[in-house]
Amino acid sequence: RGRRMPDSNARVVAATAVALGAAACVLASRWARCVLRRRASVELLYFNISGLGEPIRLALTLAGQPFVDRRVSFDEFQQLKPTLRFGQVPCLVVDGVELFQSAAILRYVGQAFDPSGTLYPRRDLALASKVDALMDQVADMLVGRKVYKYKSRFGFPDALFTPELTQTVERTWRDETLPRHLGFFIRCLAESPTGWLAGTRAPTVADLLLACVLRTDVANAAPLPQSLLAFVDAVYSLPAVKAFKQAEEAAR
Amino acid sequence: RGRRMPDSNARVVAATAVALGAAACVLASRWARCVLRRRASVELLYFNISGLGEPIRLALTLAGQPFVDRRVSFDEFQQLKPTLRFGQVPCLVVDGVELFQSAAILRYVGQAFDPSGTLYPRRDLALASKVDALMDQVADMLVGRKVYKYKSRFGFPDALFTPELTQTVERTWRDETLPRHLGFFIRCLAESPTGWLAGTRAPTVADLLLACVLRTDVANAAPLPQSLLAFVDAVYSLPAVKAFKQAEEAAR
Incomplete structure (x- = not known):
C-alpha cells in the first residue's frame, strides 16, 4: 500500500502517453495529407472543354490544392498521345507520376489533397x-x-x-x-x-x-x-x- | 538529482506507452478488418454465369471471407429488379447494406475483408x-x-x-x-x-x-x-x- 501513489502516478503517465500516442497516430494521416499537399507539384492535362476534366478541376479547387490547369488543343493531344500510358486524357501528373481515368483521378484527389476528408469518405x-x-x-x-x-x-x-x-x-x-x-x-x-x-x-x-x-x-x-x-x-x-x-x- | 531515477522511470514508462499506443493504433485498422470479417454476413447476388460476378467471387475467396454465393435465374432477377437500388446485379449485401457496381464492390471487398491488404493497396x-x-x-x-x-x-x-x-x-x-x-x-x-x-x-x-x-x-x-x-x-x-x-x- 506504501507504493500506491507512485503506481497510480505511473498509471496516469502511461494512460496519458497511450492517449497521446493514439492521438498522434490518428492525426498522422491528416498531417501526411497536408505535407503531401503543400509539396506536391500537380498538373492536369486536358482539353479546353468541360468534359471529364471539369470535375477534377473542381475537386482540386475545393481541396484548395494549387495545380497547373494545362489545356491542350486537339492537335497538341495527337502529339502527346503516344507518350501517354493509355493514350488518354484527363491525365493528372503528381510529382512526375501520371494518373489516368477520371474516376480514379477524382478518388486520388479526394484522398491525397482534401484535408477535410469530405470529397472522398475513405474512412467509411x-x-x-x-x-x-x-x-x-x-x-x-x-x-x-x-x-x-x-x-x-x-x-x-x-x-x-x-x-x-x-x-x-x-x-x-x-x-x-x-x-x-x-x-x-x-x-x-x-x-x-x-x-x-x-x-x-x-x-x-x-x-x-x-x-x-x-x-x-x-x-x-x-x-x-x-x-x-x-x-x-x-x-x-x-x-x-x-x-x-x-x-x-x-x-x- | 535525488529524483532522477523516478523521473527516468517515468520517462521509460511514457516512451513505452507512446510506442504501445502508436502500435495499437497502427494495428487497429487491421484488427477492425478482422473483426468485420468474422462478424459480417455477406451475400453475393448474381446470375449463374461468370460475367461481372466472377471477379467478386474470386476476391472474396482470396480474402478468405465466407459468403453466400446466391445465383439467381433471369426470371428471379426480373422479380428482384424493382427492389434493387439501381436495378442491377452484381449486388453484394454486407450485414444488410447493399453495395452496387462491380468495381465499387471489388474495391470494398479488398479493403474490408482482405487482412493481407494486397487485393487493394489502399495505403499507397x-x-x-x-x-x-x-x-x-x-x-x-x-x-x-x-x-x-x-x-x-x-x-x-x-x-x-x-x-x-x-x-x-x-x-x-x-x-x-x-x-x-x-x-x-x-x-x-x-x-x-x-x-x-x-x-x-x-x-x-x-x-x-x-x-x-x-x-x-x-x-x-x-x-x-x-x-x-x-x-x-x-x-x-x-x-x-x-x-x-x-x-x-x-x-x-
Whole structure:
C-alpha cells in the first residue's frame, strides 16, 4: 500500500502517453495529407472543354490544392498521345507520376489533397463504395451517348452511321435511356438528408462528377428537371467553385 | 538529482506507452478488418454465369471471407429488379447494406475483408489509383461489345441492328478496338516486375477483373495471345481460386 501513489502516478503517465500516442497516430494521416499537399507539384492535362476534366478541376479547387490547369488543343493531344500510358486524357501528373481515368483521378484527389476528408469518405468503406458506385452509374448513363459520338473508338464503324441512324440512336438514348438513369439520381437526391448524392454533409467527388455531366452532356441533349437544375446550381454556387469559374471566364 | 531515477522511470514508462499506443493504433485498422470479417454476413447476388460476378467471387475467396454465393435465374432477377437500388446485379449485401457496381464492390471487398491488404493497396494512394484506372480500362475495353450485346439498355434500338449490322459491329470491335486495348494490358504485364498488372507482389482486384474478362468475354470473341493466356492461368492457378472452381464444378 506504501507504493500506491507512485503506481497510480505511473498509471496516469502511461494512460496519458497511450492517449497521446493514439492521438498522434490518428492525426498522422491528416498531417501526411497536408505535407503531401503543400509539396506536391500537380498538373492536369486536358482539353479546353468541360468534359471529364471539369470535375477534377473542381475537386482540386475545393481541396484548395494549387495545380497547373494545362489545356491542350486537339492537335497538341495527337502529339502527346503516344507518350501517354493509355493514350488518354484527363491525365493528372503528381510529382512526375501520371494518373489516368477520371474516376480514379477524382478518388486520388479526394484522398491525397482534401484535408477535410469530405470529397472522398475513405474512412467509411461502405460510404466510399457508394460514392464509387454513383460515379460508375454516371459513366453508365453516358455509354450510349459516348458510343454514338465516338463510334469508331468503341468498335462502331463511322461509315455505318448514316445521319438517319445517328438520329434514331440519339433519340432513343435521350427519350428512353437517359430518363431511366436520371430517375436513379433524382431518387438518390430526394432520399438524401443533405441534398448531396451520398447523404454526406458536403459534396463528394460523385456530386462533382454528376453536376458537371448534367450541366454539359445531359443539358445539351434534353432539358433538366427542376430538382437536377437545383443540384447543379448547388455545386456551382459553392464559393470556391464560383471563384474558379470566374477566374476561368476572366482568362478567356 | 535525488529524483532522477523516478523521473527516468517515468520517462521509460511514457516512451513505452507512446510506442504501445502508436502500435495499437497502427494495428487497429487491421484488427477492425478482422473483426468485420468474422462478424459480417455477406451475400453475393448474381446470375449463374461468370460475367461481372466472377471477379467478386474470386476476391472474396482470396480474402478468405465466407459468403453466400446466391445465383439467381433471369426470371428471379426480373422479380428482384424493382427492389434493387439501381436495378442491377452484381449486388453484394454486407450485414444488410447493399453495395452496387462491380468495381465499387471489388474495391470494398479488398479493403474490408482482405487482412493481407494486397487485393487493394489502399495505403499507397498512387498505386490504388493505378488499380482503379486499370479496372476502368477493362470496362472501356468492353464498352463496344456491351453495347452491341445489350443494345436497348444503352439507347440502341433493337430493331436497328440487322444481323448484318451486328456482324459488322462485332467484327470491327474484335479486329480494331480489342487489339488496341489488349495491347495496353500486354505492355503493363511486360513492364511489371512481378507479372501482376500494377507490379504488386500478389494479384490485386484489377488482376482478378482482367483475368475473368479475358477468360470469358474476350476469349469467346478472339483467341488470346500467349502472354495473356499465361496471365489468366496464373490467376486460375492460385490455390484458393483452384479450390473454389473445383467446388463450383462439383456443385453443378
